[in-house]
Amino acid sequence: MTILEFARGPAFQAALWIFAFGVCWRLAGVFLMYRRFDRSKPRRHHLVAGGLRAIVMRSLPPHELEKRIVFQHVSGYAWHLTFFISLLFFAPHLPFFKQFLGFGWPTLPNTIALLSGAIALAILLALLWRRATVPVLRQISSLDDYLSIVLVILPLATGFMQYARVLPFGMRYETLLGVHILTICALMVWFPFGKLMHLFLAFPARFQAGALLERKGVEA
Amino acid sequence: MSATIANLDALRTALPALGQRVGRSTRTDDERLARARAVMLGELDASHATYLETCLHCGMCAHACHFYIGTNEAKYTPIYKVEPLKKVYQREIGPMRWLRRLVVSDISLSELEDWQPLVYDACTECGRCDLMCPMGIQISPMIGIMRRALAAADLLPAELAGAADEQKTLGSVLGAGRAEILSLARELETAGVHVPLDLATADVVVLTSAVDIKAYANSFKATAKILNRLKLKWTLLSNSIELLGTGESLKELHVRRIVEEVVRHEAKTLLLPECGHAYPALRFDSAHMIGEPLPFAVLSIAEFVGREIMADRLKVKRAPAMGPVTYHDPCKLGRHGGVFEEPRAAIKALGLELKEMESHGRTNYCCGGGGGQFMIARGAQLRHRAFEIKMREVDDTGAGTVLTACNSCRLNYQNGASESNWQKSVQSIIELVGANLAD
Numbered sequence: 001m002t003i004l005e006f007a008r009g010p011a012f013q014a015a016l017w018i019f020a021f022g023v024c025w026r027l028a029g030v031f032l033m034y035r036r037f038d039r040s041k042p043r044r045h046h047l048v049a050g051g052l053r054a055i056v057m058r059s060l061p062p063h064e065l066e067k068r069i070v071f072q073h074v075s076g077y078a079w080h081l082t083f084f085i086s087l088l089f090f091a092p093h094l095p096f097f098k099q100f101l102g103f104g105w106p107t108l109p110n111t112i113a114l115l116s117g118a119i120a121l122a123i124l125l126a127l128l129w130r131r132a133t134v135p136v137l138r139q140i141s142s143l144d145d146y147l148s149i150v151l152v153i154l155p156l157a158t159g160f161m162q163y164a165r166v167l168p169f170g171m172r173y174e175t176l177l178g179v180h181i182l183t184i185c186a187l188m189v190w191f192p193f194g195k196l197m198h199l200f201l202a203f204p205a206r207f208q209a210g211a212l213l214e215r216k217g218v219e220a
Numbered sequence: 221m222s223a224t225i226a227n228l229d230a231l232r233t234a235l236p237a238l239g240q241r242v243g244r245s246t247r248t249d250d251e252r253l254a255r256a257r258a259v260m261l262g263e264l265d266a267s268h269a270t271y272l273e274t275c276l277h278c279g280m281c282a283h284a285c286h287f288y289i290g291t292n293e294a295k296y297t298p299i300y301k302v303e304p305l306k307k308v309y310q311r312e313i314g315p316m317r318w319l320r321r322l323v324v325s326d327i328s329l330s331e332l333e334d335w336q337p338l339v340y341d342a343c344t345e346c347g348r349c350d351l352m353c354p355m356g357i358q359i360s361p362m363i364g365i366m367r368r369a370l371a372a373a374d375l376l377p378a379e380l381a382g383a384a385d386e387q388k389t390l391g392s393v394l395g396a397g398r399a400e401i402l403s404l405a406r407e408l409e410t411a412g413v414h415v416p417l418d419l420a421t422a423d424v425v426v427l428t429s430a431v432d433i434k435a436y437a438n439s440f441k442a443t444a445k446i447l448n449r450l451k452l453k454w455t456l457l458s459n460s461i462e463l464l465g466t467g468e469s470l471k472e473l474h475v476r477r478i479v480e481e482v483v484r485h486e487a488k489t490l491l492l493p494e495c496g497h498a499y500p501a502l503r504f505d506s507a508h509m510i511g512e513p514l515p516f517a518v519l520s521i522a523e524f525v526g527r528e529i530m531a532d533r534l535k536v537k538r539a540p541a542m543g544p545v546t547y548h549d550p551c552k553l554g555r556h557g558g559v560f561e562e563p564r565a566a567i568k569a570l571g572l573e574l575k576e577m578e579s580h581g582r583t584n585y586c587c588g589g590g591g592g593q594f595m596i597a598r599g600a601q602l603r604h605r606a607f608e609i610k611m612r613e614v615d616d617t618g619a620g621t622v623l624t625a626c627n628s629c630r631l632n633y634q635n636g637a638s639e640s641n642w643q644k645s646v647q648s649i650i651e652l653v654g655a656n657l658a659d
Contacts, residue, residue: 029315030273035266039507041514043558058356064579065352068283076278076354135294136279143323145277193316201274202355208267209356216504217558218582220356 003178007185015185022192027200043217054210054220055203079123083152086117086159114163121156124149144194151190154183242381245374249329256332256373260308263365271357272309275299281359284352286585287342290605298349301338302362304331305369332373339366340377341599344606346551346586360556379595387474393430393461400433401458404440413444419455425487426456427478429495431627433461439494439627442654443521447491449657450534454491457481475506482516490518494650496552496590496626503557520553521650522625526562529569535658538571542645545572546619548610548633549584550626563625566649570656575617585609589632607636614644621645623652 001009044050059077066073087093088105090113098104107113128149131137158180161168167176191197210220245252282288282297294300304327310320345367347360370376376384383393391397405415416422424447432440447454460478479502482490492498503518519527528534547567553559560581567574579585588606593599610633614622622644624630633646 026273026315030269031266033266033269033313036508038504039511039513040504041507041517054356058354061352061354062583064583065284068289069280069352072278072280073354134279136282136288136297137277139294140277140279140297140300142277193319195276198274198276198355201270205270205274206356208270209350209353209358212267212358213350216556218555220351 002174004174004181005178007178007181011182011185015188019188019191023197023200026192026197030201031204038212038215040215042215044214047211047214050214050220051207051209051211054213055206057220058206058209075123075127079120079127082116082120082123083156086113086120086156089113090117092163114160117156117159121153121160124153124156128153147190148194148196151183151187152196155180155187158183242378242385247374252373252375253327253329253332256369256375257308257312257327259369259372260305260365261312263368264305264309264313267358268362268365269309269314271355271359271362272306273314274355275306275357276355278354280352280354281349281357284348285343286346286348286588286606286609287602290609291602295338296342298343298359298363299357301335301343302359302366304335305362305366329373332370332375335366336370336375336377337598339363339370340380340591341593341596341602344551344586344588344590344593346590347555348551348583348586351555351582377596377598379597380592383592383595394434396430396433396461398458401428401456401461404428404433404437405456405458407437408441408444411441413441414448415444416453416455418458419453419485421486422453422455423487424452424454424489424491425482425485426454426491427460427493427498428456429493429498429627430461431495431631432493435631436494436627436648436651438651438654439648442648442651443491443493445654445657446521446525446528446534446650450528455485455487457485471501472509475501475509478502479506479510479514488516489524490516491524492518492520494521494625494627494630494648496550496628497592499552499559500556520557520559520625522553522566523557523559523562525650525653526559526565529653530562530565534653536566536569536653536656537658539652539656542572542621544575544617544619545621545623546575546577546614546617547580547649548577548587548614548622548624548629549581550624550629551584551586551590553625554584555582559625563623563649566653567623570652572623575619577613577617579613585613587629587632588636590628594628594632594635603632604636604639607632607640611636611640611642619644621647623647623649625649 061069061073085108089108091107091110094104094107128146131141131145131149158176162173162176162180165173167173171179187196206220213220247255277299279297281299282294285296285298288296307324307327310324311317311326314320343363345360345363347358350358350360353359371384387393392400402417405417408415426443426447428440460481478490490502492502499520506518507513525534529536545567547563549555549560564574577584586606587610588603593603622633624633624646625648627648630646630648636642637644637646
């Protein structure tokens with residue numbers, strides 16, 4: 001079995017199962033926990049609307065808060081956007097999605113998808129550097145923070161190497177493709193255990209905060 | 221009855237002395253640690269779990285915190301202040317606890333001792349970080365859990381421990397108890413302001429505060445004048461005073477007693493003084509403590525007066541000219557309570573020109589002394605660094621007067637102003653309304 005066959009076969013299958021089971025386990029562990037019921041009289045009653053509003057509005061903090069976090073704020077959204085553009089709309093990725101999901105979608109020109117990936121990679125490297133050097137970030141960072149960012153960088157980096165035919169250690173193209181898929185497997189395996197879970201938890205957390213603040217009559 | 225420098229100074233002097241009331245803990249270290257852990261585990265629920273699991277460690281919360289902004293010290297990052305709580309969650313109840321236990325160390329008493337200045341001196345539970353977090357994480361309620369856990373481990377700062385002990389053993393707060401309330405009522409009656417004291421039943425039950433009694437009696441005088449002008453059936457309770465939030469069991473005991481008193485008086489409204497910390501405790505937390513919705517409304521006096529003015533039931537005349545004013549939103553009324561509109565309605569009715577600070581309303585900066593911080597002597601320098609931010613924002617408005625609706629904020633402003641020789645007048649909205657009731 002070649003590395004590519006291993007990556008596409010048992011490694012991907014195992015990673016997928018760990019991802020799916022781990023995500024369900026963690027979500028269930030959080031949401032099935034005892035929840036205190038607030039019996040106070042709400043100042044405003046549209047708690048669901050307040051929660052939904054917070055899901056959107058938390059992306060747009062008021063100016064007096066925003067002005068101190070412009071780089072973090074913009075870079076955070078920018079790398080997510082560019083990463084997903086390169087993941088979902090890069091033509092060479094589509095056969096995989098078609099095979100896996102049974103359907104596909106239009107892609108972007110390679111130049112745009114690659115540029116998106118390059119932007120994502122550059123921002124992630126900058127964020128990694130900031131995390132290692134800015135005192136606030138260093139202090140609150142754990143292994144999870146560094147590992148998560150490295151595991152997102154690796155598929156991007158190996159993807160670029162593959163496209164540019166940069167084959168380290170005399171590696172064959174197919175082997176590098178296998179490594180690229182293995183980095184994605186590693187990302188999927190780590191996903192349920194670390195901070196990447198915010199993909200599933202961010203909206204519930206925002207909703208919860210929005211409903212709480214709505215109850216108090218405060219814009220979230 | 222004015223807030224003279226003498227009585228303000230007396231109050232300031234009384235605060236550090238509180239620290240001498242209590243001695244060292246008589247419990248073993250293991251007992252103290254177990255008590256802290258029990259508080260954390262007892263209070264953590266699905267909402268905290270969602271927040272702790274979602275944190276990205278982005279550090280943006282630091283840029284909302286006046287203590288971090290004022291010092292640039294990374295240890296004041298809000299989410300860092302709940303690190304021991306996060307550890308307990310991750311190791312003991314989080315869904316990945318079997319894995320986390322391998323990499324997350326357990327909490328220790330010395331760690332909790334290290335965290336004491338972070339959660340008491342360097343946090344006023346103002347909740348500004350709660351607005352900044354891109355994930356919506358509400359950090360300040362978790363700081364509250366940290367504080368209660370430390371209190372259970374006998375790690376309250378000495379001044380707060382002294383105040384809690386005074387409240388528990390003497391029933392007074394900062395030397396203000398039943399005798400002082402009775403004396404205040406007598407003094408007001410002599411001055412021609414009727415104070416219906418301890419009526420059997422009333423529509424409105426009014427509490428006063430230790431800070432009012434000790435330093436700002438005019439605030440209560442104004443409250444009495446306003447309620448009399450509205451011809452309400454109200455009463456002042458001589459056996460109840462606003463509460464300190466030090467130690468959850470004490471707070472709960474006090475809340476329960478106040479709720480029982482209001483119910484016994486068949487009152488429809490409980491009116492709180494110009495006091496920040498009592499508002500969220502009685503307006504929002506009390507229903508949870510007693511296990512059912514309150515059968516009466518809880519309003520702060522500024523909220524009540526603003527509503528009466530907006531409903532045209534309370535008429536005021538133009539206040540004497542004082543140039544532009546700015547309004548300091550007390551965190552516990554504003555960000556924690558949604559009281560933004562009502563105080564501003566009162567300012568407008570008084571014909572004053574309001575110049576808002578850049579950070580006002582929900583993003584208002586704390587005065588630096590909330591959450592009991594103003595009582596902690598060793599926190600003075602830190603408090604002042606936070607207050608400098610406030611001074612800059614006020615200065616930028618060009619206003620000569622700061623109005624507020626919380627006498628703890630007012631006390632902190634006046635302390636900060638006197639330390640910095642800052643030439644701004646700090647006044648109470650309620651006192652202004654009380655002095656300018658229309659004929």
